[in-house]
Amino acid sequence: MINKILIILILFLLAGCAAQIPKEAEDAFYMNDFGKAAKLSRPCADKLNRNFALNNAKLGQFYFTGGGYDLAFLPFLNAGKVMERTVTGSDNAFWSSVSREDFKEFKGEPFERSMCHWYRGIIHYRRGDYEKALAAFRRGIDADKDTMSLNKDDTSDFSAGYVMAARCNYLLGEPDTADTYIQKSKFVNEIEEKIDDTDEEEVVVNDENNDNYENKRNGIDSDNTIFIVEWGDSPLKQRENNIKDIWSCSAFAEYIPRSSKIEYAKIFVDGNEKIQINRCTSTFCQLSCNTEKTAETIQKIKIGAKWTVRVCAFAGAFTGVLIATKGNGAAATAAGIGAALVAGAAVRTEADVRVWDLLPEDIGVGSLDIEPGFHNIAVCFYSSSNAELPEWRQVYYYYPIKKDDNLIYCRTTFDHFGKYKFETEEVSSSIVDSQISSRHYLEIDPVDEESDIRIIPLAPAFWKENEVDNLTIF
Amino acid sequence: MKFLIYIFIILICLNGCTPPETRMGLDDNLIIDTDLTVTDLKATAQKMSRSIAKSKISSKDKPLRIVFMKVENRTFDDTFDSYNLLSQIRKELIASNNFEFIDRKQFPEIINNLSGSDLEKRKEIAKLMNVDYFLTGRAYADSIRKGGGREVYYRLSFRLTDAKTGGIVWCDDDEYKYYGKYEPINR
Numbered sequence: 001m002i003n004k005i006l007i008i009l010i011l012f013l014l015a016g017c018a019a020q021i022p023k024e025a026e027d028a029f030y031m032n033d034f035g036k037a038a039k040l041s042r043p044c045a046d047k048l049n050r051n052f053a054l055n056n057a058k059l060g061q062f063y064f065t066g067g068g069y070d071l072a073f074l075p076f077l078n079a080g081k082v083m084e085r086t087v088t089g090s091d092n093a094f095w096s097s098v099s100r101e102d103f104k105e106f107k108g109e110p111f112e113r114s115m116c117h118w119y120r121g122i123i124h125y126r127r128g129d130y131e132k133a134l135a136a137f138r139r140g141i142d143a144d145k146d147t148m149s150l151n152k153d154d155t156s157d158f159s160a161g162y163v164m165a166a167r168c169n170y171l172l173g174e175p176d177t178a179d180t181y182i183q184k185s186k187f188v189n190e191i192e193e194k195i196d197d198t199d200e201e202e203v204v205v206n207d208e209n210n211d212n213y214e215n216k217r218n219g220i221d222s223d224n225t226i227f228i229v230e231w232g233d234s235p236l237k238q239r240e241n242n243i244k245d246i247w248s249c250s251a252f253a254e255y256i257p258r259s260s261k262i263e264y265a266k267i268f269v270d271g272n273e274k275i276q277i278n279r280c281t282s283t284f285c286q287l288s289c290n291t292e293k294t295a296e297t298i299q300k301i302k303i304g305a306k307w308t309v310r311v312c313a314f315a316g317a318f319t320g321v322l323i324a325t326k327g328n329g330a331a332a333t334a335a336g337i338g339a340a341l342v343a344g345a346a347v348r349t350e351a352d353v354r355v356w357d358l359l360p361e362d363i364g365v366g367s368l369d370i371e372p373g374f375h376n377i378a379v380c381f382y383s384s385s386n387a388e389l390p391e392w393r394q395v396y397y398y399y400p401i402k403k404d405d406n407l408i409y410c411r412t413t414f415d416h417f418g419k420y421k422f423e424t425e426e427v428s429s430s431i432v433d434s435q436i437s438s439r440h441y442l443e444i445d446p447v448d449e450e451s452d453i454r455i456i457p458l459a460p461a462f463w464k465e466n467e468v469d470n471l472t473i474f
Numbered sequence: 475m476k477f478l479i480y481i482f483i484i485l486i487c488l489n490g491c492t493p494p495e496t497r498m499g500l501d502d503n504l505i506i507d508t509d510l511t512v513t514d515l516k517a518t519a520q521k522m523s524r525s526i527a528k529s530k531i532s533s534k535d536k537p538l539r540i541v542f543m544k545v546e547n548r549t550f551d552d553t554f555d556s557y558n559l560l561s562q563i564r565k566e567l568i569a570s571n572n573f574e575f576i577d578r579k580q581f582p583e584i585i586n587n588l589s590g591s592d593l594e595k596r597k598e599i600a601k602l603m604n605v606d607y608f609l610t611g612r613a614y615a616d617s618i619r620k621g622g623g624r625e626v627y628y629r630l631s632f633r634l635t636d637a638k639t640g641g642i643v644w645c646d647d648d649e650y651k652y653y654g655k656y657e658p659i660n661r
Contacts, residue, residue, distance in 0.1 A: 077553065081507070084507050085506045085507045086508070086654035086655055107656070121552075124552060134547075135547055135548070135549055135551055135552040138550050139551070
């Protein structure tokens, strides 16, 4: 009998072996060392196990944030496919019903699924393939429909997805559909205030004609530059009340926000303040407002079943040992209690706390019409008291703005080790040279050898095979 | 010793649980999500080609010259392979001996990106290449999610546009509906 119990325990252990992205990789990500992060996480992401989707989502993000858009596509696609798959692909799924919840295949919360598609949409958009981008953004919206935060079963509140889907529709010549997305988006309720002096008149017009679609579009249809700004860190997930004791009933999980100081961003073009970018989508709201009732009921049933199994295992092991030792003496009773405790401990009820915690806290989307040519573009971040947070400022010197369409993506997450993605002060070439030599940025050939202009791709050009989109010229 | 043998047997059984690769029938599907399957696309291609072949434009005097345009992707699938769908329709139509397809590689790149409103350019190209019809399509999907389930409706529509007049001379569509729900174990 003891042997059988041991065998069952070994099976539990076997079922529990599925590596996740190591913490060192996440630390490297927060320190801008995207190469190290990807290198450390790739072996995990390649393995087909129950964490496949989570590992691939994180690997995709390492590539994406480092500008490796082509490299990021496949991991995001893999993760999205598994998350959207309605059947389970993990042989361990059964064990999640009688033991640890995280034995099941990771499929993420609706918003995590959305973000997989969101990043894929951005990749397609950057390539100029608006049709595929639209498909990915629509899927992102669709994946988030379960959240019910708007008290409507079939409505997503992923407003950033709506805005980008609308943008794609406008570019594809389908303004009617685009207007529908704009209407659905909460973005229209937080119309960014055009604060440039020259636009004051336009702001007034917008307020007076609030019902006019032309104004509700807010430039998303006609402006030549889209800004996607992501800041902060998405919430962590932990067992309710942070209970780690395996004997407890901590079967439910809760999200712990990691609020940053940043409240909104402003875009400066050539030193002139142009637009304010407000929060369009908040990951904390998205993740914590999943009020899907059926899932909650199923969770409760599962917990009931697990406790039944636990009690049976406890009693069975105790009785089994007593029978095996014929109940002789105190030693046999102690062995029985010991076996019961081990068997009971094997049946665990903890909640699944796996989460894609590398996501941003907030996503903001804005648009601006900028004259084609090279411009210095600064993204500045502000606190709720409207004070600038200079440590977050990101400056793109001589950013090449094309006539038709530009997408400027900006992510700030890197405060964990006191290091930031870009320097805050006006830089001289010697300072930047020293920074670049100490980091992994790559230099490319100068655009014009006759002048002193030199292009240095910053983080987004970390992966060689991609066209740079963030440039610094001296 | 017995204990070790038990473990050994169990481990062998665990390894043996993985089924070997098996050959499947072309029309058999392993449905794991609510995306269109290869079988759906094949069935649509056959239906469309039959519909074109039976239409009034089908002539036995001389083969009609058709050019592929694109199938607009308005599904949720950014990896949707519309070219594969069109090439299947082409295969079926060529087999009927009434149609001739012009290799798209012979066309300037611009034709691949022409929208419906670029009629004049189309006419110009049609005249140049002696084209009778343009074949275009649209794959559309919409979905409803409720209670963990997802219902997806697909409509694959195609049309033939007269290269000289711009008039639509044939159109047909095919519809599919899928319903998927996460297994309770995954909720």
